[in-house]
Amino acid sequence: MKNLKPHTKHNIVTFAGLALVWIIVSVMRGQGVLGRSTTGLLVPICCYVVMALSLNLTVGIMGELSLGHAGFMGIGAFSGIIASQSLLNIIPSVPLRLITAMLVGAIFAGIFGFLIGIPVLRLRGDYLAIVTLAFGEIIKELITCLLVGVDEHGLHMIFNYRGLKNVDDLGLSPTGQVIIKGAQGATGTQPIASFTAGMLLIMVTLFIILNLIYSRTGRAIMAIRDNRIAAESVGIDITKHKMIAFVMSAAMAGAAGALYGLNYSNLVAAKFDFNTSILVLVFVVLGGLGNMRGSIIAAVLLYVLPEALRGMHDYRMLIYAIVLIVVMLTTNSPVARNLFSRWFRFGKKGEEDA
Amino acid sequence: MKKAMSLVLALAMMLALAACGGGSTTTTETPASNTPASTTEAPAASGAASGSFKFGASGPLTGDAAIYGKAAMNGAQIAVDEINAKGGIQIEFNPQDDEADGEKAVNAYNSLMDWGMQVLVGPVTTGSAIAASAVAFQDRTFCLTPSASSTDVTANKDNMYQLCFTDPNQGTGSADYMAQNMPGHKVAIIYRNDDAYSQGIRDTFVKESAAKGIEVVYEGTFTKDTQTDFSVQLTAAQSAGADLLYMPIYYQPASVILAQAKNMNYAPIFFGVDGMDGILTMEGFDTSLAEGLMLLTPFAADAEDDLTKTFVAEYEKRFGETPNQFAADGYDVVYVLYNALLDSGCTPDMSAPEICEKLIGQMQQTTYNGLTGQNMTWSANGEVSKMPVAVVIENGVYVSA
Incomplete structure (x- = not known):
């Protein structure tokens, strides 16, 4: 252990912590200690953790504010659902189908990330934020226009942009099944997501991001963030490196979306709106820009909080908001930061550049 | 350290607030606290x-x-x-x-x-x-x-x-009612196409109206994000000559439609479904705008039964x-x-x-x-x-x- 670099040690601790949580939760589930509500939260928590990690790559490492991250999640969710539902008979094995769906979700979100990245990454700062916001909304509206069904002849797809068509126009054979019904979203999806898949996805995402950060490419990306002109002057290809980070961030959000979409039998595109993007951004900001471990912890805590507050009924959302304000104030106050860094001295080293 | 103290105090206050929030609701939430009394007399009664x-x-x-x-x-x-x-x-x-x-x-x-x-x-x-x-x-x-x-x-x-x-039931019900009681009208539809409820009713209504000979001259859509202005849809409906406006939508956007139609002196017959229910109790809504509004609903608060x-x-x-x-x-x-x-x-x-x-x-x-x-x-x-x-x-x- 002695001759390891500090950041490697830090990462080993993070992975060990994740593995420990995984084992503890699995054992508790096996013993039946966890209630139904906690068990039901596991998969969405995993999805939001991956969302927070991937957004942290854009916001924290690349240093660009993106407000349309939920759009990529939506693309991943719906392409994953289409993949899973149309492969029902071809791939009967659930884990294999889930992996396929997540891969399809990641690929599609990655493609869209690339397409969107072409115009978006030419902009900086506030402009980039607004353009990503617009793209997120466009993606949501486009999915709302989709009608998709599957039968023995393959996939049927209509882009219902004037809103005048419905599922009957798909021309499905009697054995066919409708997968996405436009505004009514994906209904009748077979929920196949599992906590194991969620934990694996978190690990894979974290592995990819950490490896990127400490690679030559990652250092280039952070150099661009810290001083664009200096980076350019030493010959770093700005657009290329930004594109790498943006597409990877989108692809991982797509995988998280696929997992999320396959956890519910009904999913509407309206779910992936501005609010969801902001929710994930809050996880990232609260956890600390560029701090992956912080993102994980913040996503878990802030997702569980409103559920844990169910006992308060009408006061639930009020308390949630107050907690959010207090936490933001505390984490921003230098005194509290000192306090925290003394408590968690081991973990904070080498992360202060965020 | 003073700052640290104040933070700790703030946290403590918050927790206290959370605690009393929880405390007061648990007492109001469980009517079970008075059940023992009523259950003890119940066996005698029933x-x-x-x-x-x-x-x-x-x-x-x-x-x-x-x-x-x-x-x-x-x-x-x-x-x-x-x-x-x-x-x-x-x-x-x-x-x-x-x-x-x-x-x-x-x-x-x-x-x-x-x-x-x-x-x-x-x-x-x-x-x-x-x-x-x-x-x-x-x-x-x-x-x-x-x-x-x-x-x-x-x-x-x-x-x-x-x-x-069900949604189809409402679409069919509306089409039946129009075919029977108000034939010969030109119908315009304004619906929300990112909402399962609205889209569902519209789909069956259009299907049924084709079968029943109701003429649909215009269809306008909106989404959750565009439900604050309907001047485009209303102008189009008016110029298409629609004299019956079918609104399979919730009442908040409908209230905007009613107000804007009035401002542009467009007065077709307005026809809603059960989502329209509640428009009269909406805060800040001028109920005179809803005069003559028709809707299908299973419940009327002014019914005379006991x-x-x-x-x-x-x-x-x-x-x-x-x-x-x-x-x-x-x-x-x-x-x-x-x-x-x-x-x-x-x-x-x-x-x-x-x-x-x-x-x-x-x-x-x-x-x-x-x-x-x-x-x-x-x-x-x-x-x-x-x-x-x-x-x-x-x-x-x-x-x-």
Whole structure:
């Protein structure tokens, strides 16, 4: 252990912590200690953790504010659902189908990330934020226009942009099944997501991001963030490196979306709106820009909080908001930061550049 | 260190606030605290009945659709209190917030199951109901939703029943009514195409109107984000010569449509469905705009029967507003469930799956007369059969059309 670099040690601790949580939760589930509500939260928590990690790559490492991250999640969710539902008979094995769906979700979100990245990454700062916001909304509206069904002849797809068509126009054979019904979203999806898949996805995402950060490419990306002109002057290809980070961030959000979409039998595109993007951004900001471990912890805590507050009924959302304000104030106050860094001295080293 | 102290104090204050929030609600939330008293006298009154059924409920209590969830929960609460006041087997009622979101509805359902729920009242909105009912189907928990109206809610799930009309039912009902009572009109439709409810009704209406010879001259769409301005759609409808405007939408956007149409001196016949219910009680809405508005609704708060009168009086006393259709739906759901539980011989010590199997058998034999319709019966696929009533708004109140 002695001759390891500090950041490697830090990462080993993070992975060990994740593995420990995984084992503890699995054992508790096996013993039946966890209630139904906690068990039901596991998969969405995993999805939001991956969302927070991937957004942290854009916001924290690349240093660009993106407000349309939920759009990529939506693309991943719906392409994953289409993949899973149309492969029902071809791939009967659930884990294999889930992996396929997540891969399809990641690929599609990655493609869209690339397409969107072409115009978006030419902009900086506030402009980039607004353009990503617009793209997120466009993606949501486009999915709302989709009608998709599957039968023995393959996939049927209509882009219902004037809103005048419905599922009957798909021309499905009697054995066919409708997968996405436009505004009514994906209904009748077979929920196949599992906590194991969620934990694996978190690990894979974290592995990819950490490896990127400490690679030559990652250092280039952070150099661009810290001083664009200096980076350019030493010959770093700005657009290329930004594109790498943006597409990877989108692809991982797509995988998280696929997992999320396959956890519910009904999913509407309206779910992936501005609010969801902001929710994930809050996880990232609260956890600390560029701090992956912080993102994980913040996503878990802030997702569980409103559920844990169910006992308060009408006061639930009020308390949630107050907690959010207090936490933001505390984490921003230098005194509290000192306090925290003394408590968690081991973990904070080498992360202060965020 | 002073700053650190103040932070700690702030945190402590927050916790204290959280604690008293929790404390006060737990006392108001469990009407069970007064059940022992009533159950002790119950055996004398009605025989051996004792104990209490656990009714969970799920609906949007915060967010955009909160008005529906709150109304349904308030209505259900009145029914629960009435039943508990009579003695006999009691009901413990636990309403949970699902924010009209499928994800949160599953969370709410799961936390209700932890609480020991035996039957579910809800979920109130369609998307939530589809998501939660899939889980409830796996668990075998019986659900009766007051107002989730899509056919997808009940499709392929024998444990999921509806108290409201289905969307196709409303589309067909509207087309039938127009074909019979107002033939020869040119119809324009404005609907929200990112909403399952609105799109569902529009789809069947268009299909039915083609079959019944109703002429649809214009269709305008909007989404959640564009529901504040309808001048484009209204101008297009007007220039297409439409003299009947069909609005299968909720009442908030409809109120904007009514105001804008008035400003541009466009006065077709406005025709809505059950989502229009509630427009008269909307805050800041000029009710004169709704004069002549027609809507299909199962419930009219000015009906003269005793049941409606008592309910409306009680609701107004407690919540300070006129109940809408969702409140009436919530009220009926509790009674339908309670009666079906008693008729099928369920007892409070039975588990949710046992109750579910009994209720599935019982529901198809049930006939119920309630606030939202007479002689309601249920088919095996969970859909209710009752007659939609067309009402027209005159002088700020519903009058049967």
